[in-house]
Amino acid sequence: MISEIADYFSRHGKDYLALLGGHIGISFISVAIAMAVAVPIGIAVYRSKIGSTIAERSFGVLRIVPSLAVLIILIPIMGTGVLPSVTALTILAIPPILINTVQAFQTLPKAMLEAADGMGMSTAQKFFKVKLPLAFPLMFAGIRTAVIEVIASATLASYIGAGGLGDLIFTGLSLLRYSLLIIGGGSVAILSLLTGFVLDSIYKQITKYQRT
Amino acid sequence: MIDYFAKHSDMLMSAFLEHLQIVFITLIISIVLAAVISYLLLKSKKATNITVNIFSQIYSIPSLALFALLIPLLGLGNKTAIPVLVLYNQYLLIRNIMTGMQQVDRSLLEAGTGMGMNKWQLVTKVQVPLAMPSIIAGIRLAIISTTGIATIAATINAGGLGKILLSGLRTMNTYKIAWGTILSVIIALVADMVLKLLEKKTKATKLNEI
Amino acid sequence: MIAVELKNVNKQFKGQTTPALDNVSVQIEEGEFVTVLGSSGCGKTTLIKMLNRLYEADSGEIFLFGKNIKEQNPVELRRKIGYVIQQIGLFPHMTVKANIATIPKILKWDKKRIDKETDRMLRLVQLEPDEFRDRYPAQLSGGQQQRIGLARALICDPRIMLLDEPFGAIDAINREILQNELKAIHQKSGRTYLFVTHDIREALKLGTKVIIMNEGKILQYDTPENIINNPANEFVENLIRTAELKGGA
Structure with missing residues (x-):
């Protein structure tokens, strides 16, 4: 087994890096777009109960639809390949970011906002100096959830032609080549765990001030 | 769409039932395993944190990857799918069980011990009933998670609604894709609603008892 | 100079049956330390x-140092007033120094001035700058x-300080020291x-x-001695009596 694995890397090293890069690439783009959509919407609706409930419910539904279904549903509309994959991944990434953004702003401690008003901060100053920094940790937690979800679904997206490490797994399945299964599965697992670890470290850094 | 369902109801229903079967079997095994592990963890908060942490790392590994890693060991199909699903559920179940148990008021446990209850009685008569809302929430999340991942397991030859989705994909049959999606959503949605009601009910009795 | 003047100020909040402020009029001289009790x-x-x-009057007029506050921009107005609240409201993501210097930074004071004044404020409130900054x-x-x-409110040397139950959440021993x-x-x-x-x-x-x-009404506005010796009505009288019952005013 080990020799087979070593063999793969020596022969297909470049291909492997391309797959890895592709996987990271579509994950990154999807989360970036999701953030660009979800954060502004979250900030726009958090003050209104109706607005935030609608936003949460409509995207919350997505959590119940299996990710495989979301990927496959887009195919009749968009075909296969990178476009439907990135679209599906973005759609999957929006709920956790949106819900956390809304929650983050809704749970800001009132005493701090009153102090900010009382000392004479303008609305913009209050938003950038107080609200946003204090809301950021919870928003970040949502982003972390989204990233892990996207890396997982990107693996599936190989099935519909997105490229990425899933290719190794699906090839391994069709040829019943265990070495490919282990390399593919192992790479995705390590990528996911490493990313989680890095994001957790960042989270610990940005919330350092909360600990006595 | 309805036409399609009428014509192919056997196929759709059999996949639906297969899916339910997988979810059900997985759930039973998961709950029993989680209950045993949780009971053992009650002694040590440190061990609890470490264990929940390990399972949370496992939970974050994409399902396809975990399937791929275990196929060389266990083979294709349900033989790998069910163990993996059980493994994923441990994080959700143990985390919720332990949180629920730990939030039980210390003074109630003290009262119980004072009355002469032994550990087993304390757990079954005091802690578990009071931790019910949290436990049921965990089961609810486990069902939704299992339903979703089970569809993915179709890619490694397991049964269930995922088969319909994949076959629909292969033949570009939008009806298959639509029905595959709808039926899996139904399972998750019904489970979600039923269990949310149960959660509320156990929360109400919890408050009344106090 | 009259620092604060309220003329026939009324305020009623939605959903309340009685007014929060009922035709309130009062003049407060500069330099006084006025406690508002109730x-x-x-x-x-x-x-x-x-x-x-932070609240706007339904009717009536309010003057600070002779100027009608309705004619001033609220944000500018607040920067000239020191405001201290019971829940304190320090920004947890900023250091002590950054908290104190919040408005000076917005007002673009130069770094030297900020450094000097924040240290001076820390010493004013009996906290060693090197240790707490x-x-x-x-x-x-x-x-x-x-x-x-307090330091955060005092740094711009405002002509008027508003303190809303600032020591309410603090233990009795420290409360006396802070008073x-x-x-x-x-x-x-x-x-x-x-x-x-x-x-x-x-x-x-x-x-x-x-x-x-x-x-919502002002019952008496006077020196502590006069309030104790000449309570304006029965309510005030009872108030004094409860204080004395608890061990002397």
Whole structure:
């Protein structure tokens, strides 16, 4: 087994890096777009109960639809390949970011906002100096959830032609080549765990001030 | 769409039932395993944190990857799918069980011990009933998670609604894709609603008892 | 100079059957330390929140140092007023120094001035600058946090300070220490202080003058001595009596 694995890397090293890069690439783009959509919407609706409930419910539904279904549903509309994959991944990434953004702003401690008003901060100053920094940790937690979800679904997206490490797994399945299964599965697992670890470290850094 | 369902109801229903079967079997095994592990963890908060942490790392590994890693060991199909699903559920179940148990008021446990209850009685008569809302929430999340991942397991030859989705994909049959999606959503949605009601009910009795 | 003047000010909140402020009129001289006393719902917090326009009056006029506050931009107005609240409201993600220097930074003071003044403020509230400058609020006790809250309000040397039950959440021992320090700071500064409290003894101890409120009205506005010796009505009389019953005013 080990020799087979070593063999793969020596022969297909470049291909492997391309797959890895592709996987990271579509994950990154999807989360970036999701953030660009979800954060502004979250900030726009958090003050209104109706607005935030609608936003949460409509995207919350997505959590119940299996990710495989979301990927496959887009195919009749968009075909296969990178476009439907990135679209599906973005759609999957929006709920956790949106819900956390809304929650983050809704749970800001009132005493701090009153102090900010009382000392004479303008609305913009209050938003950038107080609200946003204090809301950021919870928003970040949502982003972390989204990233892990996207890396997982990107693996599936190989099935519909997105490229990425899933290719190794699906090839391994069709040829019943265990070495490919282990390399593919192992790479995705390590990528996911490493990313989680890095994001957790960042989270610990940005919330350092909360600990006595 | 309805036409399609009428014509192919056997196929759709059999996949639906297969899916339910997988979810059900997985759930039973998961709950029993989680209950045993949780009971053992009650002694040590440190061990609890470490264990929940390990399972949370496992939970974050994409399902396809975990399937791929275990196929060389266990083979294709349900033989790998069910163990993996059980493994994923441990994080959700143990985390919720332990949180629920730990939030039980210390003074109630003290009262119980004072009355002469032994550990087993304390757990079954005091802690578990009071931790019910949290436990049921965990089961609810486990069902939704299992339903979703089970569809993915179709890619490694397991049964269930995922088969319909994949076959629909292969033949570009939008009806298959639509029905595959709808039926899996139904399972998750019904489970979600039923269990949310149960959660509320156990929360109400919890408050009344106090 | 008259620091604060309210003329026939009325305020009623939606959903309430009685007004929070009922035709309130009062003149407060510059340099006074006025404590505003009353039980929950009497209107004392509403009164001071009118002054920095966190609440707006339904009718009537309010003047600070002769100028109608409705004619001033609220944000600019608040920067000239020091505001200290019971829950303190320090920004947890900023260091002590950054908290104190919040408005100076917005006003674009130069770095040297900020450094000098924040240290001076820390010393004013009896906290050693080197020790506390770079700490975070989570690392401080309640009493220390409120001292920072005070420093933050005092740094721009506002002509008027509004304090809304600032020591309400602090333990009795520290409360007494902080009361004494606050009184000393006031005496040295010559500024005007309005201090809301529900604690009779605190009100009588700190105030050069006391406003007693109930149900949105001012019942008496006088020196502590006059309030004790010549209570304006039965309500005030009862108030004094309860204070004396608890061990002497």
